Amino acid sequence: MKRLIRLSLLLIFLLPIMSVAQPTKVFKGAKIIPISSEPIANGVLVTKGDKIVAVGSEGEVEIPSNAKEFDVSGKVIMPGLVDSHSHIGDGDGGDRSAALHPDARIIDSIDPHSETFKKALAGGVTTVNVMPGSGHLMSGQTAYLKLRNADKIEEMLFVDDPQNKIAGGLKMANGTNSIGDPPFPGTRAKSASMVRELFIKAQAYKEKVEQANGDPEKMPKRDVGMDALVEVLDGERIVHYHTHRHYDILTAIRLAEEFGFRMVLHHVSEAWKIADEIAEADFPASIIVLDAPGGKPEATDIRYENGAVLEEAGVTVGYHTDASITDTRLFLRSGAFGVRAGMSRDAALKALTIQNAKMMDLQDRVGTLEAGKDADFIVLSGDPLSVYTKVEQTWVEGIKRFDYSNPKDRKYSTGGYDVFRGSAHNHHGDK
Amino acid sequence: MLRLIQHLQEFKLQKIRTMKKRITLFVFALLLGLSTVAQAQVAVQADTLYTMEGDKIVNGIVLITNDKIEAVGSASQIEIPSDYETHQASVVTPGLVDAHSVVGLAGIYNRDDDQDQLETSDPIQPELRAIDAYNAREQLVKFVLDKGVTTTHTGHGPGALASGQTMIAKTPYNTVEDALVDSATTVAFTLGSTVGRYFDSPGTSAKGIAMLRQKFIDAQEYLEKRQADDPDKRPAKDLKMEAMADVLNGELTALITAQRSNDIMSALRLQEEFGFDMILDGAAEAYLLLDEIKKAGVPVIIHPTMVRTYGATQNASFTTASKLAEAGIPFAFQSGFESYVPKTRIILYEAAIATSYGLEREKALYALTKAPAEILGISNRVGSLAEGKDADLVLFDGDPLEYTTHISSVIVDGKVVKEKE
Structure with a gap:
């Protein structure tokens, strides 16, 4: 009995602290676009700590008495945007010593203080697949980042232990992107051949590991690159394949099918030519909108219609910024251009959120506004697909990370003197 | 043009009789078409017309003869002659x-x-x-x-x-x-x-x-x-x-x-x-x-x-x-x-x-x-729409600056050079 009293006293003492640590917030009056369900005209969003606890219409959702209320009348709330291919964070990846770098991790190079993260937040982006490279057949391991306030990269990851858990995917490329002087391949066929050779080695390594069955004596000599490729072969690490031309896309599919790896097709400028084949092979496509074609021979046949054609074919399609190829501050416009070219509004909004989350196995954490998911959302001044709409606030796990009304934040939306210090360079090489 | 007709006629000779009639009709239509192009008269009606020569005009009309603008004004001022090829758009701006x-x-x-x-x-x-x-x-x-x-x-x-x-x-x-x-x-x-x-x-x-x-x-x-x-x-x-x-x-x-x-x-x-x-x-x-x-x-x-x-x-x-x-x-x-x-x-x-x-x-x-x-x-x-200027116009199906608006056609020197995005 004494013990019970002591425990209750402890609880009474702790409760207020717990609620301070887990404050409840209520956002009322906005139109809410949960993505997972129909838009709610007069919506209520309730968050507790870093999670969403309820989404619904006014009167339907129970509002906790201790909640801090935010009046967002006339605004639009939707999930924080998910960018499935970006180069923010000033990271790097494999160097020019080889064409294949399964060992290189971008987490070992990212600057958590980079202003490119602030730029992305100004555009409403809260989750990003940050890619190493490019210019290699395999540029290295990508990182799935949450744009939290962080001093070290560990604080931005979705996993707590990046040494032992998979923190991202694997970036690959084909076509002219990875062609060059030795040690780079000189042709497309050689490119595919080099990738096949490496995966055959990885299969052998995997077999040795499995046969060793935990016996250190029988284990092959540890190879960090092979470790990552085994994760790919096991379907735990997703391959993110940069590919533009229709026949390069088919080559990527051929390789994925041969080795049985999970893959997201990236850029796929000519996907509209082979949408049915992509749908048949059942790989998702992460695509980009370029205002105009060209700049490199592989991107001359890109079409605004790519999204609409892929949607029609039944492909899971997401948009990405490939920042700084397109500006993260304006990521929403990618969806608008999809609609302009015939994509449904619903598919376009999903292509900015949940579809990209699926491409990183993060669909249970982000991409929609549902109870239990991360409290990542944006407050918009109007329709997400209108040019006149501003991202007014960006919330990450219940914390406001961007506020357009605050000049200290607003400058990351507008730009100006000494705002961006040149880190938004062109990672693809300025030719 | 003469060469085109000769070519069509040679083509015609090689075809069976039923085709003949159709091709003759086609040549006739082609000639008719060419003659109208020679004196192209086009009218553009816009729900909102930006002339850049003053305030925007609600329900505006631009009349074009050949490559030049013949008249610009509101529908109450300008009637579209019946023989003009007419285009309609939500918003029209100069090229x-x-x-x-x-x-x-x-x-x-x-x-x-x-x-x-x-x-x-x-x-x-x-x-x-x-x-x-x-x-x-x-x-x-x-x-x-x-x-x-x-x-x-x-x-x-x-x-x-x-x-x-x-x-x-x-x-x-x-x-x-x-x-x-x-x-x-x-x-x-x-x-x-x-x-x-x-x-x-x-x-x-x-x-x-x-x-x-x-x-x-x-x-x-x-x-x-x-x-x-x-x-x-x-x-x-x-x-x-x-x-x-x-x-x-x-x-x-x-x-x-x-x-x-x-x-x-x-x-x-x-x-x-x-x-x-x-x-x-x-x-x-x-x-x-x-x-x-x-x-x-x-x-x-x-x-x-x-x-x-x-x-x-x-x-x-x-x-x-x-x-x-x-x-x-x-x-x-x-x-x-x-x-x-x-x-x-x-x-x-x-x-x-x-x-x-x-x-x-x-x-x-x-x-x-x-x-x-x-x-x-x-x-x-x-740069603007006024009588005597080049007939360069852009036709939009909505607000020209909105992402989801399409350019429905572009007219340059009186000719439609692009239709439907």
Whole structure:
């Protein structure tokens, strides 16, 4: 009995602290676009700590008495945007010593203080697949980042232990992107051949590991690159394949099918030519909108219609910024251009959120506004697909990370003197 | 046309009798079609008509005869004659005028063989003519036409102290001769450290200015000697000096690309020293020098709103266009030069972003049409809708600046050159 009293006293003492640590917030009056369900005209969003606890219409959702209320009348709330291919964070990846770098991790190079993260937040982006490279057949391991306030990269990851858990995917490329002087391949066929050779080695390594069955004596000599490729072969690490031309896309599919790896097709400028084949092979496509074609021979046949054609074919399609190829501050416009070219509004909004989350196995954490998911959302001044709409606030796990009304934040939306210090360079090489 | 008819007739002879009738009808229809083209009379009705010659007109009408505008007004003032081919749109604007581009010189593939916008053998080559390099059939020329650009000011790009001349073309035509509005408009100059990326010297901004000043002083002397009474004392004709002299005597405008505030000041200083006509181009840090730019009385062709924020344009802001408008400085939008992907920008979209960051919508439309026409000295022909002007129009199915609006057709010189996006 004494013990019970002591425990209750402890609880009474702790409760207020717990609620301070887990404050409840209520956002009322906005139109809410949960993505997972129909838009709610007069919506209520309730968050507790870093999670969403309820989404619904006014009167339907129970509002906790201790909640801090935010009046967002006339605004639009939707999930924080998910960018499935970006180069923010000033990271790097494999160097020019080889064409294949399964060992290189971008987490070992990212600057958590980079202003490119602030730029992305100004555009409403809260989750990003940050890619190493490019210019290699395999540029290295990508990182799935949450744009939290962080001093070290560990604080931005979705996993707590990046040494032992998979923190991202694997970036690959084909076509002219990875062609060059030795040690780079000189042709497309050689490119595919080099990738096949490496995966055959990885299969052998995997077999040795499995046969060793935990016996250190029988284990092959540890190879960090092979470790990552085994994760790919096991379907735990997703391959993110940069590919533009229709026949390069088919080559990527051929390789994925041969080795049985999970893959997201990236850029796929000519996907509209082979949408049915992509749908048949059942790989998702992460695509980009370029205002105009060209700049490199592989991107001359890109079409605004790519999204609409892929949607029609039944492909899971997401948009990405490939920042700084397109500006993260304006990521929403990618969806608008999809609609302009015939994509449904619903598919376009999903292509900015949940579809990209699926491409990183993060669909249970982000991409929609549902109870239990991360409290990542944006407050918009109007329709997400209108040019006149501003991202007014960006919330990450219940914390406001961007506020357009605050000049200290607003400058990351507008730009100006000494705002961006040149880190938004062109990672693809300025030719 | 005669050859076409003969060809059709030969074709007809090879066909079975049932086909004959149909082809005869086709030839007849073709002839009828051609004869109407010869006296094309087109009417455009717009729910909202932006003429750029005053307030927008609700339910406006534009009548076109051949390649010129016959009349502009509201539906209450103008009745559409029954024999006019009529087009209808939600919004109609004048054909867009891209104030500064490199399309036709910097090709879509971005390979050595299609990049003619910058010659790196010498940092000062004002004698290079755009007309000798312009590829009227370049895909990007047609792409910007599809996005409403009916007139483009294009030519040599930024990168050299003087990279060469620019020209003005209508976008639908297939040869430079057919396309030309003006064969030599400006000499394109670039100031600042970016020049050093392409040349060993100048390696610095100061050296670049020194080299340009020397060249202008040489040109002043050349001009003076050219006036000599004694023909023997006149200098041998020098293409470089001729082009520099044309800038000094107002035949060609100096288009000076300067992004950083110190480079903008250098441009104004040069203009003051040599007194040439000048357009300030790029001007990424113009917001720091609004008073100085206004005082100098130079118009600005502002960088694309979405220009990447690195290098010389690191400090670019989405709000600069609105600040120029507030300051009363004449300005126009440009697609600019892109070294990578995308290979060109679309002025309509650049204006749209400026509008969402504070520029009034009608001022944005003005900076896409009448303002560039005035800055480039071609407003007697293009940039606004008025009787006697070129019949260049863009038809939209909604707000021209909205992402999801389509361009339903583009009319250039009275002909529909693009239909349905």
